[in-house]
Amino acid sequence: MPPDLSALERTLERFRRELLRGERSAASAMVRAYGAAWRRIRAELTRLDAEYRALRETGQQPGQAWIYQFGRLRSLQNQIERELSAYTQYVSEAVRKEQEAAIYNAELHAERLVKSALGRMPAGVTIPWNRIPTGAAIEIIGATQVGSPLYQLLTEIAPRGAQAAIDALIQGLMLGKSPRETAREMRAALGGELWRSLRIARTETLRAYREATRLSYKANSDIVKGWVWHSALDQRTCAACWAMHGTEHTNDESLDDHPNGRCAMLPMTRSWAEIGEMYGVDLSDVP
Secondary structure (H helix, E strand, C coil): CCCCCCCCHHHHHHHHHHHHHHHHHHHHHHHHHHHHHHHHHHHHHHHHHHHHHHHHHHCCCCCCCHHHCCCCCHHHHHHHHHHHHHHHHHHHHHHHHHHHHHHHHHHHHHHHHHHHHHCCCCCCCCCCCCCCCCHHHHHHHHHHHHCCCCHHHHHHHHHHHHHHHHHHHHHHCCCCCCHHHHHHHHHHHHHHHHHHHHHHHHHHHHHHHHHHHHHHHHHCCCCCEEEEECCCCCCCCCCCHHHHHEEEEECCCCCCCCCCCCEEEEEEECCCCHHHHCCCCCCCCCC
16 A cells, blocks of 8 residues: 555545455355356256257258257247346345445444544544434435336346347357357357446445445534545546546535446545534634
């Protein structure tokens, strides 16, 4: 970590690492779930492969018509859609759980960041911290409920993935590729939906974390007057996030980051003199 980082920024970086560590753990579980689904799909392809080879040994050339005639295509498509639908249900539940954890951590981290920003508290002074309303937390998690944009994105994965896999199968047959080669291309097509679901999960978890942080700041506006956009400032930081780094915002403004965004909100606290004035206490000599 660069030596010139302030104590507040070091705290933020530690919280960011904790958040991303949890996200990586969830992503690993999603990859395992996807792998199990793919193994069941591959079993169906193996049966198709055996039939294909048996026909080739008799001198026949199976083609697209053969696939349709024997119902292989429809059967395979149904299998893929069933597996991907089960997978997306798992992803939806995983995202909801990760959002719940992210919201809990956001409240905890927001409080610690604010107290770090305030510095040493004057003797005899305690700062109460208001928790965000339960309804606000439920609204954030509601992004995964039926009818929400996130829910619609997840439910698109099954039909999109099935169609991409079937397109790869048909193309493989028309070009005379072996079923095993075609299977590799089908897996690559389905893999696109895997990465899409991982991106959705990460983006929505980080969004819930940032929004819960903002709401925590807003619930404690007597102490926190706004927030500062803080980017990771590394090789993976985009130009837009570099430009936004250090800009100041009110608690009514959300941090609208791009997919997979890692930006965070540093609290802008009021001075001790301002806080003391609100409560009729002279704290003008406190740094």
